[in-house]
Amino acid sequence: GEDVEQSLFLSVREGDSSVINCTYTDSSSTYLYWYKQEPGAGLQLLTYIFSNMDMKQDQRLTVLLNKKDKHLSLRIADTQTGDSAIYFCAEKAAGNKLTFGGGTRVLVKP
Amino acid sequence: DTAVSQTPKYLVTQMGNDKSIKCEQNLGHDTMYWYKQDSKKFLKIMFSYNNKELIINETVPNRFSPKSPDKAHLNLHINSLELGDSAVYFCASSQKTGGTYEQYFGPGTRLTVT
Numbered sequence: 001g002e003d004v005e006q007s008l009f010l011s012v013r014e015g016d017s018s019v020i021n022c023t024y025t026d027s028s029s030t031y032l033y034w035y036k037q038e039p040g041a042g043l044q045l046l047t048y049i050f051s052n053m054d055m056k057q058d059q060r061l062t063v064l065l066n067k068k069d070k071h072l073s074l075r076i077a078d079t080q081t082g083d084s085a086i087y088f089c090a091e092k093a094a095g096n097k098l099t100f101g102g103g104t105r106v107l108v109k110p
Numbered sequence: 111d112t113a114v115s116q117t118p119k120y121l122v123t124q125m126g127n128d129k130s131i132k133c134e135q136n137l138g139h140d141t142m143y144w145y146k147q148d149s150k151k152f153l154k155i156m157f158s159y160n161n162k163e164l165i166i167n168e169t170v171p172n173r174f175s176p177k178s179p180d181k182a183h184l185n186l187h188i189n190s191l192e193l194g195d196s197a198v199y200f201c202a203s204s205q206k207t208g209g210t211y212e213q214y215f216g217p218g219t220r221l222t223v224t
Contacts, residue, residue, distance in 0.1 A: 042200055042215035096211050097166055100153040
C-alpha cells in the first residue's frame, strides 16, 4: 500500500541547517519529490530525486534517499527566514499519481 | 504569465448549493489534477485527466464531477455542497519530461461551506 509519513514540526535557528525527514512504503515508487507551501499559497516544486539515486544537490538543498529503508530527507543549508513554510514529500506511484506526506511545518527563528 | 490559474480564489457558499471551480494551465501540459487539502494540511488527489480523459478517480463522492473541455482546462463542479466539503482545492498539471512528471500547482481555491 501507499503511505507517506513526515514529522509534523521543525524549529531551526536562522543560519543553521534544517533536515526534514520522510518515510514511504511503496517500493515501486520511481520518483520522490519535495514541495514547499508558504501560507496562503499553492505548492511549489523544490526538487525531486529518481529512485536509483542516493543523493541530489541543488544549491542549498540536498536530498538523500535510502531506498532500503524507504527514507527520504531534505537538508536546507544556511536556513533563512524565507524558508519558513510547510514542506511536503511525495512519491510517484502508478498512473502519475502523487501520494503526499502530511507536511512538516518549518519555523525559522532569527 | 501565470502557469496554473484557478478561479475563484475564495468561495463562500451555503449547504446544498452547487458551485464550480475553474482551472487553466498555459504550460502545454497534457495531464491535469484536482487535489483537496483539508484543515490539517493533508493533501489528497481527487481526479486526474490526461488529454481530456479521466485516468484517476479516487474515492470521491459523486457530487464532485470534473469536466475537461480541452487539455488546458479542468473544471470541478460540486453539487449539494456539505459542510465537510470546506477545504482548499488545488489544481495541478504535469507533462512527462525526460521521464519525470513534475506537477505544477495553482494557487488554490478556499471553499467555505456554511
